[in-house]
Amino acid sequence: MAAAKHILRYLKETAGYGLLFSVSLNESENCLEAWSDSDWCGDKVGRKSTYGYFFKYLKAPISWCSKKQTIVALSSCEAEYIAAAEAACQCVWLESMLDDLKLDHLKPVQLCVDNQSAINLAKNPISYGRSKHIETKFHFLREQVGKGKLEVKHYNTKEQVADIFTKPLRLDRFEELREWYGVRSIAEFSLRKSVGIS
Amino acid sequence: MTKIEQFKNRLKAVFEMTDLGMLSYFLGMEFVYTNQGIILHKRKYINEVLNIFNMDQCNGTKVPGAGNLKLTEALEEIAIDSTLFK
Numbered sequence: 570m571a572a573a574k575h576i577l578r579y580l581k582e583t584a585g586y587g588l589l590f591s592v593s594l595n596e597s598e599n600c601l602e603a604w605s606d607s608d609w610c611g612d613k614v615g616r617k618s619t620y621g622y623f624f625k626y627l628k629a630p631i632s633w634c635s636k637k638q639t640i641v642a643l644s645s646c647e648a649e650y651i652a653a654a655e656a657a658c659q660c661v662w663l664e665s666m667l668d669d670l671k672l673d674h675l676k677p678v679q680l681c682v683d684n685q686s687a688i689n690l691a692k693n694p695i696s697y698g699r700s701k702h703i704e705t706k707f708h709f710l711r712e713q714v715g716k717g718k719l720e721v722k723h724y725n726t727k728e729q730v731a732d733i734f735t736k737p738l739r740l741d742r743f744e745e746l747r748e749w750y751g752v753r754s755i756a757e758f759s760l761r762k763s764v765g766i767s
Numbered sequence: 768m769t770k771i772e773q774f775k776n777r778l779k780a781v782f783e784m785t786d787l788g789m790l791s792y793f794l795g796m797e798f799v800y801t802n803q804g805i806i807l808h809k810r811k812y813i814n815e816v817l818n819i820f821n822m823d824q825c826n827g828t829k830v831p832g833a834g835n836l837k838l839t840e841a842l843e844e845i846a847i848d849s850t851l852f853k
Contacts, residue, residue: 570841575833577820580813582827587799587808614839737832744829755808758801 589753590629600675601626601667603660604724605682606731607638607652609645618642620652621734623750624663626674630751632663635734640704647703649684653691654710656680657719664718677717681724683731691721 607620621635634655642648660678667674682688690700691714713719724730732738733746775786790798795812798805817823 570844572832572838574822574825575828576831577817577822578825578828579831581817581822581825582829584810584813584817585808587797587806587810589801589804589806591804592802613837737830740830753806755799755801755806755810758799758803758806 583754585756586752586754588630589751591627591751599627599673601660601663601678603656603678603680604731605649605652605656605680606729606735607642607645607648608735609642609648611735612637616641618648618651619735620648620655621731622652622656622659623731623734624656624659625751626663626667626672628751632659633734633750634659643702644686644699646684646686646690647700649682649687650690650703650710651707653680653682653687653721654707657710657713660719661713677720680719680721681731682721683724683729685723688721688723 602625603622605620605622607618609618610616611619617640618638619635620638622633623630624632636655638648638651640651642651657680660680664674664678682691691710694711694715710719710721714721730746730749733743733750737743738746778784779786789800792798792811795809797808797811799808814823817825
């Protein structure tokens, strides 16, 4: 209950914040980018992990998620692998939607994962002792990578941009990341009354 | 005439409709236009939610969750119908 109230108090503080869809576009930014992250055993009772992913298109935030995983992961690598697989599912849907809207984007989609073992697991279709128990549905990620739809790459743990979805952060870090995600206070901007699209 | 104008006129010919101009409010999302781009925000919706829970006069906080928070199962609270929020 206290946590729920805390969220409402946060909403109260930030009601005047919104997502910025920037006008400054150029062709080289025509990409769909994704980040995924997971903690490990964040839930101390059920031992399930919390994951999150985030998509940017044309440098603007379009899709994100923060959720508890449905099963218990045996290793941090597995938790990250599951997070990346969930991001891959969302990615397939987003791509088909962009296609419907006749919007182009650079292929393959870059998915940033901050766990090297999870990346290796996605790239190499091998099964060995410690990964053979991973549920079949999460190998959807491996299939997408194999087909060349997705490119999984590592990102510096210092950046850890998807951290924000998996755990509470210090205020300075939280605000820094929030800005990176494209969240801005509308009070910062001088509003234009009438706008023609140039 | 731009293609958008042509398209709007064709729609108007078939359906009864009015042109409300630039997008400012849609499905609870509000839009403001700035020199740097469009900002999507939900101030109205947030205030409605705060009103529902009588939290409209509460003190704000800068982070959405406390760092040392431990969530446990709420055994003494009555379960609510979760389908209400779906």
